[in-house]
Amino acid sequence: MGAASGFGGWHGRLLRVDLAKGQAHTEPLERAILEKFIGARGLGAWFLTQEVDPTIDPLSSANKLFFVTGPLTGTGTVAGSRYVVVTKAPLTGAIAMSSSSGYFGPELKFAGYDMVIIEKAAKSPVYIWIDNDRVEIRSAEDVWGREVSATTDILLGETDEEAKVACIGPAGENLVKFASIMNDNGRAAGRSGVGAVMGSKNLKAIVVRGTQGVRVAKPMEFVQAVQEAREHEITNQYMTVTIAEYGTPDVVEFSNGLGLLPTRNCQQGVFEHAAAIGGRAVAKYNLRGVGKTKACFGCSTACGRVTWVRSGPFQGRGEGPEYETIAALGSGCGISNLEAVIKSSYICNEMGMDTISAGGTIACAMELFERGYLPQKDIGRPLRFGDGEAVIDLLVKTALREGFGDRLAEGSYRLAESYGHPEFSMTAKKLEFPGYDARGGQGYALNYATNNRGGCHIRGEVQCSELFGIPLVGITEREGENLDRFTVDGKAAVAKKTQDYYALIDSSGMCNFLVISMPNASAFMRLIELATGTHFGGLEEFLKVGERIYTLERTFNMRAGLTGSDDTLPKRMLEEPLDDGPSKGNVARIGEMLPEYYRLRGWDEQGVPLPEKLAELGLESLEPAARL
Amino acid sequence: MATKQLVVNPDKCTGCRACELACSFQHYQEFNPHKSAIHVSIFTLDAFFLPVYCAQCSDPACVAVCPSGAMHVDQIDGSYVVLVDHERCIGCDMCTVACPFGAVEDDSAGSVHKCDLCGGDPACVKVCATHALEFTEVSDMPRGRRKALAERMLVERGGL
Numbered sequence: 093m094g095a096a097s098g099f100g101g102w103h104g105r106l107l108r109v110d111l112a113k114g115q116a117h118t119e120p121l122e123r124a125i126l127e128k129f130i131g132a133r134g135l136g137a138w139f140l141t142q143e144v145d146p147t148i149d150p151l152s153s154a155n156k157l158f159f160v161t162g163p164l165t166g167t168g169t170v171a172g173s174r175y176v177v178v179t180k181a182p183l184t185g186a187i188a189m190s191s192s193s194g195y196f197g198p199e200l201k202f203a204g205y206d207m208v209i210i211e212k213a214a215k216s217p218v219y220i221w222i223d224n225d226r227v228e229i230r231s232a233e234d235v236w237g238r239e240v241s242a243t244t245d246i247l248l249g250e251t252d253e254e255a256k257v258a259c260i261g262p263a264g265e266n267l268v269k270f271a272s273i274m275n276d277n278g279r280a281a282g283r284s285g286v287g288a289v290m291g292s293k294n295l296k297a298i299v300v301r302g303t304q305g306v307r308v309a310k311p312m313e314f315v316q317a318v319q320e321a322r323e324h325e326i327t328n329q330y331m332t333v334t335i336a337e338y339g340t341p342d343v344v345e346f347s348n349g350l351g352l353l354p355t356r357n358c359q360q361g362v363f364e365h366a367a368a369i370g371g372r373a374v375a376k377y378n379l380r381g382v383g384k385t386k387a388c389f390g391c392s393t394a395c396g397r398v399t400w401v402r403s404g405p406f407q408g409r410g411e412g413p414e415y416e417t418i419a420a421l422g423s424g425c426g427i428s429n430l431e432a433v434i435k436s437s438y439i440c441n442e443m444g445m446d447t448i449s450a451g452g453t454i455a456c457a458m459e460l461f462e463r464g465y466l467p468q469k470d471i472g473r474p475l476r477f478g479d480g481e482a483v484i485d486l487l488v489k490t491a492l493r494e495g496f497g498d499r500l501a502e503g504s505y506r507l508a509e510s511y512g513h514p515e516f517s518m519t520a521k522k523l524e525f526p527g528y529d530a531r532g533g534q535g536y537a538l539n540y541a542t543n544n545r546g547g548c549h550i551r552g553e554v555q556c557s558e559l560f561g562i563p564l565v566g567i568t569e570r571e572g573e574n575l576d577r578f579t580v581d582g583k584a585a586v587a588k589k590t591q592d593y594y595a596l597i598d599s600s601g602m603c604n605f606l607v608i609s610m611p612n613a614s615a616f617m618r619l620i621e622l623a624t625g626t627h628f629g630g631l632e633e634f635l636k637v638g639e640r641i642y643t644l645e646r647t648f649n650m651r652a653g654l655t656g657s658d659d660t661l662p663k664r665m666l667e668e669p670l671d672d673g674p675s676k677g678n679v680a681r682i683g684e685m686l687p688e689y690y691r692l693r694g695w696d697e698q699g700v701p702l703p704e705k706l707a708e709l710g711l712e713s714l715e716p717a718a719r720l
Numbered sequence: 721m722a723t724k725q726l727v728v729n730p731d732k733c734t735g736c737r738a739c740e741l742a743c744s745f746q747h748y749q750e751f752n753p754h755k756s757a758i759h760v761s762i763f764t765l766d767a768f769f770l771p772v773y774c775a776q777c778s779d780p781a782c783v784a785v786c787p788s789g790a791m792h793v794d795q796i797d798g799s800y801v802v803l804v805d806h807e808r809c810i811g812c813d814m815c816t817v818a819c820p821f822g823a824v825e826d827d828s829a830g831s832v833h834k835c836d837l838c839g840g841d842p843a844c845v846k847v848c849a850t851h852a853l854e855f856t857e858v859s860d861m862p863r864g865r866r867k868a869l870a871e872r873m874l875v876e877r878g879g880l
Binding site for chain 2: 166167168170276277278307308379384387390392397409410411
């Protein structure tokens with residue numbers, strides 16, 4: 093079997109699976125489309141807009157799942173580990189673009205595909221077994237209902253022990269609106285409920301084995317550029333020492349120190365027990381000791397870890413917890429018992445649920461209960477902040493949609509709305525906020541309000557520039573003095589550029605942690621050019637590709653029925669200042685930044701992309717919004 | 721005589737598999753773990769990772785069973801290395817069967833592939849971010865390990 097590598101970086105080939113007919117076939121991918129949308133997030137967005145009616149019910153068989161790699165996935169670049177799942181999201185009704193790493197994405201690439209498109213639904217539970225060119229749709233009756241690690245073990249036993257598995261847990265089967273897709277046991281395509289879409293199609297898992305290579309267009313120059321990136325990364329103390337040693341949990345004390353660690357459903361920005369759930373505390377649970385970390389494919393930073401709670405009620409073993417999990421299921425729920433937080437993380441991973449939305453939803457329920465809006469008889473137990481055992485009990489019930497878990501499975505917005513108080517849902521576009529309170533910085537608050545997938549930090553990490561002092565060289569560093577976190581001046585431009593740049597990162601197949609460790613944006617662009625043989629014509633033109641992808645996603649959302657009025661945050665973020673800590677007195681001033689943001693994006697006053705902007709980006713064939 | 725060998729410390733390995741990519745690129749100009757002569761065995765939930773490769777045995781089973789004389793012991797800068805003469809290889813895979821480390825594989829092109837130490841400058845070592853892989857003088861290792869053991873005991877006694 094020859095290498096399928098068509099163009100360098102890309103294979104130029106996709107696999108289309110029809111679950112209703114039980115058939116699969118390959119199709120060529122045009123180079124022009126690949127150059128225009130790069131791969132992963134961008135390529136998935138293009139196919140979604142071409143093939144899926146934005147107005148459909150996301151859990152109907154008309155929805156499709158796009159598992160997409162990028163041109164750098166599986167190459168020797170640092171952390172070319174990523175794949176993205178694109179679909180219409182059940183939680184938000186907007187576009188979903190959930191990314192994950194580990195080994196699954198590269199394995200899919202080694203099997204010879206840039207993308208797998210999954211259509212319609214199977215009549216009974218199935219999994220897809222992709223062994224290079226051989227594709228089988230097999231019964232998954234024996235693993236339906238099983239947790240993620242058991243499913244993974246069983247399916248590897250049925251296929252090839254060197255294969256890689258992406259699967260859903262019980263939460264995805266039960267259509268929990270924030271169900272994740274888990275790969276390699278502990279890595280998650282977490283947000284927006286992509287796992288529920290898989291569940292709605294009766295698709296338990298994709299198992300893939302690939303033995304074909306990935307070639308790049310300019311091999312010697314490519315490895316030289318990668319070597320330069322590696323050498324530069326070593327100079328980044330934050331990545332190679334702090335993150336390598338303590339992983340993302342190290343951010344807990346940092347956020348708390350800035351007064352923006354989401355605490356008790358964002359009622360506070362300072363958690364008095366932050367040290368008890370921070371990086372150094374988590375490190376004590378490392379299975380093989382502090383500093384023994386776990387990497388994704390090709391990554392020199394290795395920020396992952398396996399933890400072990402040896403005994404007691406929270407006993408278990410698994411990957412994580414990561415920072416976002418601790419913020420959502422720890423401080424967000426007012427929980428200082430780290431072992432309870434770690435156990436919550438294990439349950440979410442095994443059940444296949446997004447830890448951020450799971451924590452945000454339970455925190456919302458806790459506030460509704462404490463304020464007397466949610467009666468105890470509905471929950472079946474008291475639900476106060478700080479009750480770790482209640483969280484664990486409710487997480488399991490949520491995944492199984494048992495009792496009150498059935499209400500929680502709808503996410504915090506629908507839950508709070510059903511009790512008449514949607515204002516206590518800490519969400520944008522119904523997606524729960526990550527671990528940075530929006531009142532801690534104006535730029536990333538604007539990103540939360542405008543982000544195409546909703547309240548999300550990672551599809552435009554403005555907080556890197558505003559909070560971490562890691563301005564994106566060649567992107568936001570030019571804004572210079574405007575990076576003060578409390579000013580709104582210039583933040584529209586910072587948010588837009590960061591979102592556009594991250595659209596490129598998420599389309600490349602490379603992990604954003606390693607891209608921001610690179611010397612500058614041009615070095616990142618050059619890696620894609622050397623891998624694919626494409627010439628973008630300079631950094632400005634390269635960023636235009638990011639803007640194209642971002643605007644494309646926006647048109648999908650607009651046609652799905654979202655409007656400019658969805659580009660906002662809950663009343664708490666806009667009107668209620670934090671009452672203590674280093675972010676005290678601050679609110680998110682979205683209204684002051686939004687008109688300039690729309691203008692910079694070339695959108696009208698309602699946030700609809702203007703025809704001339706679509707033409708400039710080569711998207712003139714698209715309808716900018718729903719026809720009235 | 722210099723006796724440099726490829727050595728691994730599994731406690732440092734993160735399972736990133738950069739070594740596999742470097743190896744396949746060095747020998748085939750493509751990124752393909754399947755064509756690598758070094759393979760990381762991965763135990764995800766145990767956080768245990770072990771790169772496995774040719775031990776460059778001084779009395780190799782693969783050479784003993786080779787009927788064509790293709791598999792042979794050579795030296796690079798004084799280090800033993802077991803090499804395949806692809807011209808003489810008849811593709812019988814006897815070496816693959818004999819190797820106790822699983823370090824010799826059929827290359828699907830009528831021959832076998834295995835670690836050749838990249839001619840004395842292994843590509844895998846250069847990309848190993850944690851230095852789990854090293855190409856080092858084995859004669860120095862016992863001395864270093866004796867010292868490390870003594871240091872651990874000293875730390876236990878409150879020193880260092």
